[in-house]
Amino acid sequence: MTTPDLFGDSTEQRSSPPNQGGVAGSVPLAERIRPNTLAEVVGQTHLLGPGKPLTLLFDQQHVHSLILWGPPGVGKTTLARLLAGAAKAQFIALSAVLAGVKEIRAAIEQAGEYAKVGKSTILFIDEIHRFNKSQQDALLPFVESGLVTFIGATTENPSFEVNSALLSRSQVYVLNSLNADDFTRLLKRAQAELGTGIVVEGDAFDALCAYADGDARRFLNLVEITLLQIKAQGLSSLDLPALKQIAPSQIRRFDKGGDAFYDQISALHKSVRGSDPDAALYWFCRMLDGGADPRYMARRIVRMAWEDIGLADPRAFTIANEAAQTYERLGSPEGELALAQCVLYLAIAAKSNAGYNAYKQAMAHVKQSSSMPVPMHLRNAPTQLMKELGHGSGYRYAHDEEAGHAAGESYWPEGMQTPQFYQPTDRGLEGKIAEKLSWLAQRNAEARQKK
Numbered sequence: 523m524t525t526p527d528l529f530g531d532s533t534e535q536r537s538s539p540p541n542q543g544g545v546a547g548s549v550p551l552a553e554r555i556r557p558n559t560l561a562e563v564v565g566q567t568h569l570l571g572p573g574k575p576l577t578l579l580f581d582q583q584h585v586h587s588l589i590l591w592g593p594p595g596v597g598k599t600t601l602a603r604l605l606a607g608a609a610k611a612q613f614i615a616l617s618a619v620l621a622g623v624k625e626i627r628a629a630i631e632q633a634g635e636y637a638k639v640g641k642s643t644i645l646f647i648d649e650i651h652r653f654n655k656s657q658q659d660a661l662l663p664f665v666e667s668g669l670v671t672f673i674g675a676t677t678e679n680p681s682f683e684v685n686s687a688l689l690s691r692s693q694v695y696v697l698n699s700l701n702a703d704d705f706t707r708l709l710k711r712a713q714a715e716l717g718t719g720i721v722v723e724g725d726a727f728d729a730l731c732a733y734a735d736g737d738a739r740r741f742l743n744l745v746e747i748t749l750l751q752i753k754a755q756g757l758s759s760l761d762l763p764a765l766k767q768i769a770p771s772q773i774r775r776f777d778k779g780g781d782a783f784y785d786q787i788s789a790l791h792k793s794v795r796g797s798d799p800d801a802a803l804y805w806f807c808r809m810l811d812g813g814a815d816p817r818y819m820a821r822r823i824v825r826m827a828w829e830d831i832g833l834a835d836p837r838a839f840t841i842a843n844e845a846a847q848t849y850e851r852l853g854s855p856e857g858e859l860a861l862a863q864c865v866l867y868l869a870i871a872a873k874s875n876a877g878y879n880a881y882k883q884a885m886a887h888v889k890q891s892s893s894m895p896v897p898m899h900l901r902n903a904p905t906q907l908m909k910e911l912g913h914g915s916g917y918r919y920a921h922d923e924e925a926g927h928a929a930g931e932s933y934w935p936e937g938m939q940t941p942q943f944y945q946p947t948d949r950g951l952e953g954k955i956a957e958k959l960s961w962l963a964q965r966n967a968e969a970r971q972k973k
Contacts, residue, residue, distance in 0.1 A: 536600070538579065544629060550746070551715060551745065551746040552738065554715055555711050555715050556600055556602075557597075557604070559604070559675070562954070564700065565698065565701070566596070566597060566601075566698065567695075575695065580605070582607045585606070585608070585609045585611070585644060585673070585722065586671065586693060587671055587672040587673070587691050587692045587697060588674075589650065589674040589692045589693070589694045590602065590673065590674070590675045590676070590697055591675075591679070591696050591697065592674050592677070592682055592696060592699075593677055593697075593736055593737045594737050594739070594740075595734075595736070595741075596631060596736065597697065598648070598675035598697060598700060599648060599675060601697075602615075602644070602675065606644040609644065611641070612633070612636045612643045614629045614632060614645050615647075615648065616629060616634065616645070617647075618647055618649040618650055618657075619649055621647075622657060626660050626661060626932040627660070629670075630645075630664050630669065633645065634668050634669065636759065644671045644672075644741075645664075645670040645671070645673070646673045646674075646675070646677045649675065649677070650676050651676045651678040651680070651683035651684065655685055658684065658685045658688050659685065659688075661688060662688060662691075665688070666691065674688075699737070700736050700738055702727075702731050706727075708745075709722060709745060712742055715754070717952060720753060720758060721758060721759040721760070722749075722759070723761040725761065725762040726761050726762045729762055729765055730748075731783070732812065733813065734782040735783070735815075735818070747768065748760055748764075748765055748769060750822055751768050773872060783809075783812075783814070787822060790805035790809065790822070791826055791830075793805055794830060794865065794869045797869055797870065797873065799869035802866070802868070802869040803862060803865055803869075806819065806861070806862060810858060814850055816861060817850075818858065819861055820846035823845065823846070823864055823865060824842045825837075827841070827842040828878070830873055830878075831871045831873060831874065832873075832875060832876060832877040832878060832952070833874035833877050833946065833950055833951060833952050833955060834873060834947065834949045834952045835950050838867070838868055838871050842864055845860040845863070846862035848860035862952075871950070873949060873950075874946065876946050876950055880943075880944035880945070881943075883941070894935035894936075894938055894954050896934070896935070898912045899914065899915060899917045899935050900913075901914055902914065927965060929965040929966055929968070930968075930972075947961065952955075
């Protein structure tokens, strides 16, 4: 007898997908061809394959707590289930969208019952980033005790959305969006499952891939709809005109020049970076006309502002964010005008990737170096005990110093060589920033010579 998940399927590992409702064909195609073995998993070749991290976990038949981070429809839930099967563990699934502390406690009680008969439990929490701090904290004691092995799935950066205590006890694995080769494999499986030899022409396949945007579930849902309709019409192939007729809201005139979706977003980004407003606007309109999600475009536009304009023109961040908000308020097509004008502004703005490079260098430095303690004069001292221990002692309040600058003061860990990550350009506002930093460096040098 199997025990039902609190928010999912049976905890018993099934060899084939269930036929929900008992009606043939009622189960979505994506569920019917969900992988039952590691060899059937599509994509994630950086994690799966001989000697790769997740394959080693399967081979060892031992699973540690981990977080699967990646976009929708790339196999996070599937991998969690397969890991539970490899470890011969009971599988309890919760959705953070629906569950709370009460459901967590119920899952823990169930795991305790399994432990009494010598069975281990994997507790899978989908959309873990939707749990608040208290909900995530409720997991910690049971993860630490080993009562459950935690597997979380998230589409958001776990560094920002998962508590540091839980994050430190979990290995993070990054999953990637599926590519055209992956979709080719999925299409063959879909054709076999649907029992059809319908040929999908190249232009129609490209449009299906673009609509899916790396999401296997999205791809299979549209494939199921289109192939079944083509089959019902007695046709032997699916071309782009037929695809547009069957699914006009998803597929318009996508990529009629033959370029791939990501080639177009690359062309847009590089046109902005190259300060060509007309080319940038052209690629922006090409993508909208092709059915690209304006919200996706807005996210990329915000990224361009931070990556390629940076501190050379800080107004770019504000304009990009406000354009995205305008689209959310107005929707299509009115909101697309705000995004278009933002693209023009970013293209003509002064460019600098100094901040982007500084961040990458600082992150690499932090990962490679040890965790050096915060100097006593920089530590917070909210209590009397901390003050007595010397926290904050000797700190110079910059606002009380000449020019609002504590010349000669150090803000680095003691004994650490001080790298220079941020090197502003002479373009736009960064030219002024460079002058300011040079002046501050001179004041620091003069003050330290006097010591």
